[in-house]
Amino acid sequence: MTLLHMAILIPFFSVPLIPLLYKYVHQIHTGWFVMVIPALLLILFASYYSMQQPLDPVIYSVPWIPSLDIHFTIYLDSLSLLFVLLITGIGVLVVLYSIYYMSMDREKLHLFYAYLMLFMGAMLGSVLSDNLLVLYAFWELTSVSSFLLIAFWYHRKRSRYGAQKSMFITMSGGFSMLLGFIILYVASGTFSIRELIALSDQVSQHSLFIPAMFFILLGAFTKSAQFPFHIWLPDAMEAPTPISAYLHSATMVKAGVYLVARLTPIFGGHQEWFWTITITGLITLFIGSLKAVRQSDLKALLAFSTISQIGLIMTLLGIGSIALNSQYSGSSLLFAGATVAAIFHLINHSIFKGCLFMMIGILDHETGTRDIRRLGGLIHIMPVSFTLTLIGAFSMAGLPPFSGFLSKEMFFSGVLMTSRNLDSWFIVIPIIAWIASIFTFVYCMILIFKVFTGPYQPKRLDRKPHEAPIGMLISPMILAALVVILFFFPNWIASTLLEPSVKAILPQAFANGEEWHVHISVWHGLNTELLMTIGIVILGTLLYKNFHKFRNMYEIIPSRFSLNQAYDSGLVGMERISGMITRFYMTGSSPRYLSYLFVFLIVIVGGSLFLQDAFVLDLSDNAPIELYEYLLGFTMVAASIYMIFTKSRLISIIVVSVIGYIVSLFFVIFRAPDLALTQLVVETISTALFLLCFYFLPKVSKYVTPVKFRISNAIIAVGVGLTLTLIGLTAQGHHLFVPIAEYYKDSYTLAGAKNMVNAILVDFRAFDTMLEIVVLFAAGVGIYTLINLRHAGRKDQ
Amino acid sequence: MKFTDVFLQTSTKILVFIIMTFSIFILFAGHHNPGGGFIGGLITSSALVLLYITFDLQTVRDIIPVDFNQLAAGGVIVSVLTGTASFLFHVPFLTQTFTYVDLPLLGNTELASAVIFDLGVYMTVIGTTMTIITSISEDEK
Amino acid sequence: METFITIISGILFSVGTYLILNKNLLRIILGITIFSHATHLMLLSINGLKKGAAPLLGENATSYTDPVPQALILTSIVISFALTAFLLVLGYRTYMELGTDNMKHLRGNSHE
Numbered sequence A: 001m002t003l004l005h006m007a008i009l010i011p012f013f014s015v016p017l018i019p020l021l022y023k024y025v026h027q028i029h030t031g032w033f034v035m036v037i038p039a040l041l042l043i044l045f046a047s048y049y050s051m052q053q054p055l056d057p058v059i060y061s062v063p064w065i066p067s068l069d070i071h072f073t074i075y076l077d078s079l080s081l082l083f084v085l086l087i088t089g090i091g092v093l094v095v096l097y098s099i100y101y102m103s104m105d106r107e108k109l110h111l112f113y114a115y116l117m118l119f120m121g122a123m124l125g126s127v128l129s130d131n132l133l134v135l136y137a138f139w140e141l142t143s144v145s146s147f148l149l150i151a152f153w154y155h156r157k158r159s160r161y162g163a164q165k166s167m168f169i170t171m172s173g174g175f176s177m178l179l180g181f182i183i184l185y186v187a188s189g190t191f192s193i194r195e196l197i198a199l200s201d202q203v204s205q206h207s208l209f210i211p212a213m214f215f216i217l218l219g220a221f222t223k224s225a226q227f228p229f230h231i232w233l234p235d236a237m238e239a240p241t242p243i244s245a246y247l248h249s250a251t252m253v254k255a256g257v258y259l260v261a262r263l264t265p266i267f268g269g270h271q272e273w274f275w276t277i278t279i280t281g282l283i284t285l286f287i288g289s290l291k292a293v294r295q296s297d298l299k300a301l302l303a304f305s306t307i308s309q310i311g312l313i314m315t316l317l318g319i320g321s322i323a324l325n326s327q328y329s330g331s332s333l334l335f336a337g338a339t340v341a342a343i344f345h346l347i348n349h350s351i352f353k354g355c356l357f358m359m360i361g362i363l364d365h366e367t368g369t370r371d372i373r374r375l376g377g378l379i380h381i382m383p384v385s386f387t388l389t390l391i392g393a394f395s396m397a398g399l400p401p402f403s404g405f406l407s408k409e410m411f412f413s414g415v416l417m418t419s420r421n422l423d424s425w426f427i428v429i430p431i432i433a434w435i436a437s438i439f440t441f442v443y444c445m446i447l448i449f450k451v452f453t454g455p456y457q458p459k460r461l462d463r464k465p466h467e468a469p470i471g472m473l474i475s476p477m478i479l480a481a482l483v484v485i486l487f488f489f490p491n492w493i494a495s496t497l498l499e500p501s502v503k504a505i506l507p508q509a510f511a512n513g514e515e516w517h518v519h520i521s522v523w524h525g526l527n528t529e530l531l532m533t534i535g536i537v538i539l540g541t542l543l544y545k546n547f548h549k550f551r552n553m554y555e556i557i558p559s560r561f562s563l564n565q566a567y568d569s570g571l572v573g574m575e576r577i578s579g580m581i582t583r584f585y586m587t588g589s590s591p592r593y594l595s596y597l598f599v600f601l602i603v604i605v606g607g608s609l610f611l612q613d614a615f616v617l618d619l620s621d622n623a624p625i626e627l628y629e630y631l632l633g634f635t636m637v638a639a640s641i642y643m644i645f646t647k648s649r650l651i652s653i654i655v656v657s658v659i660g661y662i663v664s665l666f667f668v669i670f671r672a673p674d675l676a677l678t679q680l681v682v683e684t685i686s687t688a689l690f691l692l693c694f695y696f697l698p699k700v701s702k703y704v705t706p707v708k709f710r711i712s713n714a715i716i717a718v719g720v721g722l723t724l725t726l727i728g729l730t731a732q733g734h735h736l737f738v739p740i741a742e743y744y745k746d747s748y749t750l751a752g753a754k755n756m757v758n759a760i761l762v763d764f765r766a767f768d769t770m771l772e773i774v775v776l777f778a779a780g781v782g783i784y785t786l787i788n789l790r791h792a793g794r795k796d797q
Numbered sequence B: 001m002k003f004t005d006v007f008l009q010t011s012t013k014i015l016v017f018i019i020m021t022f023s024i025f026i027l028f029a030g031h032h033n034p035g036g037g038f039i040g041g042l043i044t045s046s047a048l049v050l051l052y053i054t055f056d057l058q059t060v061r062d063i064i065p066v067d068f069n070q071l072a073a074g075g076v077i078v079s080v081l082t083g084t085a086s087f088l089f090h091v092p093f094l095t096q097t098f099t100y101v102d103l104p105l106l107g108n109t110e111l112a113s114a115v116i117f118d119l120g121v122y123m124t125v126i127g128t129t130m131t132i133i134t135s136i137s138e139d140e141k
Numbered sequence C: 001m002e003t004f005i006t007i008i009s010g011i012l013f014s015v016g017t018y019l020i021l022n023k024n025l026l027r028i029i030l031g032i033t034i035f036s037h038a039t040h041l042m043l044l045s046i047n048g049l050k051k052g053a054a055p056l057l058g059e060n061a062t063s064y065t066d067p068v069p070q071a072l073i074l075t076s077i078v079i080s081f082a083l084t085a086f087l088l089v090l091g092y093r094t095y096m097e098l099g100t101d102n103m104k105h106l107r108g109n110s111h112e
Helices: A005-022 A030-046 A078-101 A107-128 A132-153 A156-186 A193-198 A209-223 A232-238 A241-250 A253-269 A269-292 A299-324 A326-367 A384-396 A401-423 A424-452 A470-488 A491-505 A528-545 A547-555 A563-585 A592-613 A627-645 A649-669 A671-692 A711-731 A747-751 A756-764 A766-788 A788-794 B006-029 B035-052 B057-063 B068-089 B114-136 C002-018 C025-046 C067-098
Strands: A057-065 A070-076 B098-103 B108-111
Touching: A005 A030, A005 A070, A005 A107, A005 A401, A030 A057, A030 A107, A030 A671, A070 A078, A078 A107, A078 A241, A078 A253, A078 A269, A078 A326, A078 A470, A078 A491, A078 A563, A107 A132, A107 A253, A132 A156, A132 A193, A132 A232, A132 A241, A156 A193, A156 A209, A156 A232, A156 A241, A193 A253, A209 A253, A209 A269, A232 A241, A232 A299, A241 A253, A241 A299, A253 A269, A253 A299, A253 A326, A269 A299, A269 A424, A299 A326, A299 A401, A299 A424, A299 A491, A299 A747, A326 A384, A326 A401, A326 A470, A326 A491, A384 A401, A384 A424, A384 A470, A384 C025, A401 A424, A401 A470, A401 A528, A424 A528, A424 A671, A528 A547, A547 A671, A592 A711, A592 B035, A592 C002, A627 A649, A627 C002, A627 C025, A649 A671, A671 A756, A671 B114, A671 C025, A671 C067, A711 C002, A711 C025, A747 A756, A747 B108, A756 A766, A756 B114, A766 B068, A766 B114, A766 C067, B006 B035, B006 B114, B035 B057, B035 B114, B057 B114, B068 B114, B108 B114, B114 C067, C002 C025, C025 C067
Parallel strands: none
Antiparallel strands: A057 A070, B098 B108
8 A cells, every 4th residue: 555545545535524524513614624635635646746857657556356467556657647637636626616616504515525535536546547457447436426426416307317328328338348458358468557558569469459449449438428429428417517517527528538548559559549539539529519509508518518629639649549550650750749739638628628617607606597598798797707718718719828729729730630641631630620610619709708798688587696706716717827827838747747648648659769849839830720720710700690590500400310319219218128028027926936046057057967968877986775774765755755745734844854854864874973963953943943833823724725736847846856966976976176085184183173073163164163153143133033023113103 | 832741841850951961061072072062052952942842931931041142142252252362373263273281180181262162153053043942932923 | 875865865856846836835945944955965975975984083993984065064954944944934924914825925016
């Protein structure tokens, strides 16, 4: 256990404490206590960051399940450092913001913060784990906590729907990702990402390598809301706004991006990786921005914009991966520029989108609505909010002097690079990107001007709006300030964070030690990128002004064929089919259930015995049988068959004890004195019990209904008997291992006991015996409860 | 239920002591000869069951004022504690040990921690079995 | 002897299974008891029977039967005793509360 391991675990440890704080400290908002955790973690992680030189990767490992190659290994390099700084940094701001957003009196704060900390721990775990299975566990935990947080206001139907939807989509992606991880393990024999990268040549030879890639990408795409799995993100907006700001824009949806970046060294050299990611990213970028424009709910608008922006980052990562392709090794460092843009835009997006979400939350909080049609003219009432929204939205639109401008320019260089260095028809990529960016510009303008300018409609608002309290504004202010600072001083992080991150994503491209440095500058001269931006501003403004004329184009595809519709009907169909299947076999009859068990026993055990042709009958080693032994055996068989036909309770109880006593006689013959003694006494006491329970009851008739002969039951019974007999006979014929009995023959020297059976029970295998008496005790307690405590229950009724 | 069989009652009075003595013997004999906690406990319980069948429940309860539930719990605790005692000697849980000492009258005697463990088993078996039997027979119909 | 015992326990398995598939609670419990008897016999016979003296070092014999299955079975006997007792009382209580020990009548309502 190191400090970094503790850093992941601390949020988890805090989860049970938060409800206690909430319960016993009433004067202070629980959020203030919670804020300490991300703040401390931020300081801890920030101490790994230095302005002078990039971080040397640190690796700490704690064995967890070594036999399965699962180690709790933490690998902290610049790429994961960047993510943990985002997680903890935005975490602090979100908690601070939530203190003012979440009312102390009305909301279940203990649950809110407990889930939030659960998420934070899981998220830190996923970006810090080197072991794929540990990463997977944390990954799914983020889905679980996201589910809990979306359903935070679970009395709303939409919240429950959204939570379920996000859970279904992200978890099914998670499963397929697990499948991919397992294939990687089969191909390489390790779960460690470090070792997998080292073995990537060997891994890529495996026949299932490409399927594994797709399985893993499916996990990343569902998590990062890429087309066509993006449909969960707009519904996830039912969560409280701090959650939307934190999980559904800044951190969790970036997990897929992280995974793609992290695994690029393994898969990046393959065409399929480039094509899948780039095309998916481009479609998502395009559809997201197109759909964002028509939303009237501000949060839905931001949700679609998040989808589109993550699509942008994915596209860049896809293009960047060409750097690893051996065909283009000459220009590999050029493509690395796209990866720089991806990472830089990822940082920018987290910052400005966090800021924007917080602003929408403030608007919602102050006016009571997020509907664009009801808002307007707030510029005079909420001037600070206006400024902050403007900064965030302009940065998203890619305008100077905000950091979004820089990464947007780099994005354009990235997409232009494909048409310049690859085939000429790649020109579609920059064109699609450019059109999507025009729509991005439009929805950014909607966000600012529809809300803050235009006619003020106080009658359509639920409450009288005024500027938000200062505490609520601190977090978005800090984020907005960062947006501006990053524009003027992007090189503060360029060489210490961006450059080593890119080198971690594309290690093979830098293998020959070529000099390569990231330097971001604002002014490149009047190049294509700048012209593209100018074009966006002009066309975007025109489109914004005349947008009502284009509304009809959304009606081309009827809503019946939408992805949401497909999801909903799929859900209904799945429920119906599983209901049908369940009703078919869950009949509520215990003989029926038991017969399933027995049939499976016959089919699987007997079937495999038959298929393996394993049956052996070896009579050579048999011990001789005396006449009286035959007699005892036949008596037992006769008694047991008589059991089936008798109607009397008393007789069936007595017959069973006869069988029991004969068994104990057999134990005597078989040189098992301990067993014989035990069996004898147990039989006596159980017979007494049987009689007590089932015979001396006045209500019980002395006779039971005769067994109705059922041919199916008889077949199952004979089948079970036959299967087990064959197994028994076969087992006698096979002697695969040397019996361990020899060891116990030293019981006198080992345990000071001459009775080997007793020595095994109380010494060699005492643990079994201890648990066994616990079982016995539990049965006793159960019976005591069944009989004596039922009266207590009655009184309460 | 209550029997008033004089023959049964008279013989039970003698038999119970014989069975009880035998069960204690079996308990300690278990180390070297057939027997042990399970068998000992079950034999003791069968003696008690015999008492219950012969006399009525209240009479027996007056003679043997033991809460069998507590006896069973006590047995589990004794066994577990025997196991944890091994922590004091830095050996794994439930490691048993034995030694030989010279006791007055008895001569060279073996003392084994396993016997204490077996005693716990014995107590649990009696406690549980008797809890079951008394619970059912006490249940008012 | 081993083959003989195995076949006998096979028959016991059949009878036990048949009783377990019954609708009467008492028969089900008795069936489980028979099933466990059969298991014990089979376990013992798989290992070979009468192959030496009882596993007591006091016998001073040259060979002993294998003590491991015996220890296993001893544990199993006690556990099945606990199980039988619990099932019995469960059945008994069911009978007292609901007045029937027929599994068919114990199925609850049809709207589960």
